[in-house]
Amino acid sequence: MRPTSRTRRSTAFAGCCAVLALTAATTAGCGGDSGGSGSKSLDLITGVKSDPFYITMTCAAQQEAKKRGVKLTVNGSAQWDVAVQRPIIDSVAATHPGGLLISPVDTAALTPSLQQIQNAGTKVVLVDTEVTDTSIGVSRISSDNEAGGRTAAKSLAQLMGDKGSAIVISVKPGVSTTDARIKGFTEEMKAHPGITLLPVLYDNDLPATAASQIQSTLAAHPDLGGVFAGNTNTAQGIATGLQAAGKQGKVKVAAFDAEPDEITALTNGTLDVLVAQDPGAIGRQGVDQALAAIDKKKVTARIGTDMVAITKANMDQPDIKKFFYQAAC
Numbered sequence: 001m002r003p004t005s006r007t008r009r010s011t012a013f014a015g016c017c018a019v020l021a022l023t024a025a026t027t028a029g030c031g032g033d034s035g036g037s038g039s040k041s042l043d044l045i046t047g048v049k050s051d052p053f054y055i056t057m058t059c060a061a062q063q064e065a066k067k068r069g070v071k072l073t074v075n076g077s078a079q080w081d082v083a084v085q086r087p088i089i090d091s092v093a094a095t096h097p098g099g100l101l102i103s104p105v106d107t108a109a110l111t112p113s114l115q116q117i118q119n120a121g122t123k124v125v126l127v128d129t130e131v132t133d134t135s136i137g138v139s140r141i142s143s144d145n146e147a148g149g150r151t152a153a154k155s156l157a158q159l160m161g162d163k164g165s166a167i168v169i170s171v172k173p174g175v176s177t178t179d180a181r182i183k184g185f186t187e188e189m190k191a192h193p194g195i196t197l198l199p200v201l202y203d204n205d206l207p208a209t210a211a212s213q214i215q216s217t218l219a220a221h222p223d224l225g226g227v228f229a230g231n232t233n234t235a236q237g238i239a240t241g242l243q244a245a246g247k248q249g250k251v252k253v254a255a256f257d258a259e260p261d262e263i264t265a266l267t268n269g270t271l272d273v274l275v276a277q278d279p280g281a282i283g284r285q286g287v288d289q290a291l292a293a294i295d296k297k298k299v300t301a302r303i304g305t306d307m308v309a310i311t312k313a314n315m316d317q318p319d320i321k322k323f324f325y326q327a328a329c
Helices: 010-014 052-068 082-093 111-119 145-159 176-189 207-220 232-245 260-268 279-294
Strands: 041-046 071-076 099-102 123-127 139-143 164-170 195-197 224-229 252-256 273-276 302-305 308-310
Touching: 041 052, 041 082, 041 279, 052 071, 052 279, 071 082, 082 111, 099 279, 111 123, 123 279, 139 145, 139 176, 139 279, 145 176, 145 224, 145 252, 145 273, 164 176, 164 207, 164 232, 176 195, 207 224, 207 232, 224 232, 232 252, 232 260, 260 273, 279 302
Parallel strands: 041 071, 041 099, 099 123, 123 139, 139 302, 164 195, 164 224, 224 252, 252 273
Antiparallel strands: 273 308
16 A cells, blocks of 8 residues: 555465464463463554455565464454554454554544554554654554655656656545655655656545546547556556557556456556555564564564565566465465
């Protein structure tokens, strides 16, 4: 989200990432540690529950929680919206879990709710996205999104032959991950003076909006040679818009993430490069860091996970394929 992001694919998620309680026999019906009934329970609140990025994260977190013998309850927003996620946080707060893994959908608006649950004793771990207030969270686990943005810019500039116009289309301002991607992308593009970078557009995480935006941009800028899609929904919309305009393959597209639809688009040439994250590692580390905090063991304050650039040329390599996202557990 990325963000984010992303309002489709709820069916794929339903069988895998609905509320899940995996309780070891040693903790069933009892409090475990002295911290109370929720001290050995964890909750995970994802950014958008139907997004393969978050499905992949959730599947890995479930596996790790099962391995560690703890209860994990999973929930997530139906869309990337503060008004949708805040009530979920407040509902989880009422259950007093030992730990909360969360991908906040805004860098500031959710801070009061997170501060309240943290002050009540829940160990908060920020996974993928984060908030500006550094007092929130015992650990922050994410990709180096600025570096990912720079990687996208370098790849796109090369594909464009270092000439023409390029544009970024992303979710909305105020999302830590996509803001960082845009920052890295725009900074790297300064090293490519032959490319004119157009003002950033925001699609509010709606593929139809992204499709319309790319078509309008093509009409206004016939020399458009490249697009950077900030997340999966945006990439889907851009691919649709380019196909409708007959520009598939002519306008080069770099996109974040590696969900199944994006892998298909890479195969058929609609997308040209994918900057894939490792959401599974984020989910596993989130569980481990939350449990370390609950057990008063050493916690790593910030953890960066791997990313890789996927192209049609390298996508069949085993060390690359492991970064493909899941649509279901």
